[in-house]
Amino acid sequence: MVDRTELLDKAQGYALQAWDIAAEWLLSPAAWTQFALLLAAYFAAVYASRRLKPLIDKYLTPPAEQDNSIAKARRFVLMFVPLLLPLLAYGFTGIGESVTKSIFGSGAVIAFGKRFFMFLAARILVKDVIQDPMLKVLGRYLLVPIAALYAVGILDEVMVKLDETVVPLGNLSFSLLFLLRFVVVGGAIFWMGRWSNDQSAAFIKNQQEMRPAMRQLTAKTAEIAIFGVAFLLVMNIMGISLTSLAVLGGVVGVGLGFGLQKIASNFISGVILLLEGQATVGDYVELDGGEAGTIVKMTARATILETYDGRWIVIPNEDFITTRVVNYSDSGSANRYEAPFSVSYGTDINKVPAIVEAAVAKNPDVLSDPFPPDCELRGFGDSGVDFSVEFWVNGIDDGRHKYTSDVLFRIWNALKDNDIEIPYPHRVIEVSGSLTTKSE
Incomplete structure (x- = not known):
């Protein structure tokens, strides 16, 4: 009461x-x-x-x-x-x-x-x-x-109260006011860092005279530098001694030596890839393990491939250094493909190359440089004469059924228009001796 x-x-x-x-x-x-x-x-x-x-x-x-x-x-x-x-x-x-x-x-x-x-x-x-x-x-x-x-x-009174409220954390202790300042200052500085990184990345991306791999490496270097400076600024503004980070650096070094070897190896491999430029974003590559796809992103740890069916494959950067890699596109260079076909033995095969080459050349994606379409005789098969036409295009055949499919359609129509028969397998059965019937 x-x-x-x-x-x-x-x-x-x-x-x-x-x-x-x-x-x-x-x-x-x-x-x-x-x-x-x-x-x-x-x-x-x-x-x-x-x-x-x-x-x-x-x-x-x-x-x-x-x-x-x-x-x-x-x-x-x-x-x-x-x-x-x-x-x-x-x-x-x-x-x-x-x-x-x-x-x-x-x-x-x-x-x-x-x-x-x-x-x-x-x-x-x-x-x-x-x-x-x-x-x-x-x-x-x-x-x-x-x-x-x-x-x-009442802001001043609240600030004094927050400053007097101390939060213990093991051997360390800090006030709630320090924590709020750390959040505000750190958030503002890292936001400025991210904004600066976006601006620098956009500027570097527009430098078309630089190789794509060099542009990406420069952007990554700028990103590391910007956020490194932001981290040091936060530590300095909040009064945290940078010498105390030496112990943390030693721990990280030991971790890299024992448990993070693969991460360090992949990071260094990624830097080497960007410097050499042998495989970069937009290239279609195939690894020894059978992984194949277009490089859509290169990170510090791994390279991401996109397959024809839209799936993403994450490949460690180390695999691009230690294994054999086939680069089909090399940043948009031309590629050669073949389309095999056969004609019947009753065909005048001397007319086939000119007919097929003219038909394939009408495809708007087929190039005349470095070489125009070239129809070659490959052999005499069981059912017909085997030919193959070689053609060059800018791009990667979509699962072997993008450019080649259209080329085969054109070959079929051209042969039909010239009354050239495309053979199908025939089997001839020979019976030796006379056929007799057994009477009772």
């Missing part, structure tokens, strides 16, 4: 204190003046933002076909247009705050309004401006609550 009475007394005390503050604001000329200035600042911001937004959109919106760095910068600035109203209101309120302080010596009401406009700016930033999922989560659960605490004027 005593505890309940004390709780009621405390609640009553807080209520009276709040009533005194409200009464002071409602009855004070300074408070009414601040309210009026606050409303004037808000409506002035509304008017100014309505006037400025069309001008900003007009002069900053680039043509849709432009994609250069200046156009990207203009689009980036346009992302922050929704913040125009709360920021203008914050600025106008700051002017009103300086006026009230110079006249009345206080500005608590208008200062609260200024902080409230900053809270609105933070909320709009998270809701309408930020598109990155990670930054959106950080903004929703860290930035907006911090802005709300700042708006009601």
Whole structure:
């Protein structure tokens, strides 16, 4: 009962204190003046933002076909247009705050309004401006609550309380405030690192004078450098001694020596592949183990092949160094294929090559350079005369039934149009002696 009475007394005390503050604001000329200035600042911001937004959109919106760095910068600035109203209101309120302080010596009401406009700016930033999922989560659960605490004027007290709350972790201990700072600073720096990596990767990709393998190696090197610098920055900003990472580096070295040999081997093999450029993204390759497909991605650990039926095969980079690899495409070079066929023995075989070569040359994918179609006599079979036509195309035959299928159709139609018979197996049975019937 005593505890309940004390709780009621405390609640009553807080209520009276709040009533005194409200009464002071409602009855004070300074408070009414601040309210009026606050409303004037808000409506002035509304008017100014309505006037400025069309001008900003007009002069900053680039043509849709432009994609250069200046156009990207203009689009980036346009992302922050929704913040125009709360920021203008914050600025106008700051002017009103300086006026009230110079006249009345206080500005608590208008200062609260200024902080409230900053809270609105933070909320709009998270809701309408930020598109990155990670930054959106950080903004929703860290930035907006911090802005709300700042708006009601208790941010400093909460920060002190978080700093006093220490979390033990073995031989280490840190405060909740340190943890929040680490999350915010680390998230922001690594987001900037990822953005920088995307920009550098796009720039390197557009350097067409570089070999594809060299472009990919340069992009990987830039990625490692950017995130390495980001990691060192986070450690330095948070006051973590970099010398303490020497032990971690030794542990990683021992792990590489014993348990991570394959990973290290695959990583080094991947670097060698990118440097040599003997197999790169877009090439169709076949390994000794029978794996075949088009290289669609090369990572630090493995190379990914896509087969004709859409399946992905993950091949360790080491296999490309230690085993025999057949590269069929070599980044788009021409490839030679053969289409075998036969004609009957009653055919004038001297006419067949010209007829077949002319028919195959009509295929739009068949090349005349490095060599035009070439029909060759291959042998005399059991049922007919065997021929084969060689042709060159830019690309890989789809499971041996892409270009070759169309070529065989053209050969069939050309032979039929010239009344040349395509044989089928014949069997001749010879019976020695006379056939006699046994009578009873």
